[in-house]
Amino acid sequence: MQVTCPNCGARYAVDPLAIGPTGRTVQCARCSHRWRERPIVPAAVAPPPPRPVPDFVIRPPTYNSGLPALATPPAKSHWAQWLSVAGLAVVVLVIAAYAFRGEILAALPVEWRDFLHIDALRDLFRQ
Structure with a gap:
């Protein structure tokens, strides 16, 4: 924090903790003037302004709005998986029989x- 003498304008770098929360009487080293230095009160931090919301979030889609319908993915067929498991079982049985x-x-x-x-x-x- 920077303290300036109101009498002669001399500037001093002072730790804000040295001033304290209630203030302190200080004396200028150049002109010996005394005054009460108050702590710097931080300005209230205002919340940031709300961000604008895009239109596509505000307006829900309407019926028959011209948008293509979502295609459902085709159902997965597990026949290949079952066939490979059955083939593996046959191979294991043949090896065991041999x-x-x-x-x-x-x-x-x-x-x-x-x-x-x-x-x-x-x-x-x-x-």
């Missing part, structure tokens, strides 16, 4: 081996 083929053949009854011609297929692939 990995455990010995245990599976040992667990099959003899009648099923004859029905499925497993021994003939085994001989076919051995050659």
Whole structure:
């Protein structure tokens, strides 16, 4: 804060806390004049003026205003997702059957081996 002597016009830089909230008596170092210095009261801060609102917010759309209707997005089909899950399950089952083929053949009854011609297929692939 800057304090100016009313008698000689000398200026002094003073900390506002040194003046205090109620004011203080100060003395000029040049002319020895004494006066009461009051604290600077900040001006009341006025709220900023309201911003203008664009017209398109004020006026709601009217019926048949010429605007195109909003298109609804097509419903998503999940058949590709289900097909990929089913294909993955088949691949996992085939890999598991190949990995455990010995245990599976040992667990099959003899009648099923004859029905499925497993021994003939085994001989076919051995050659």
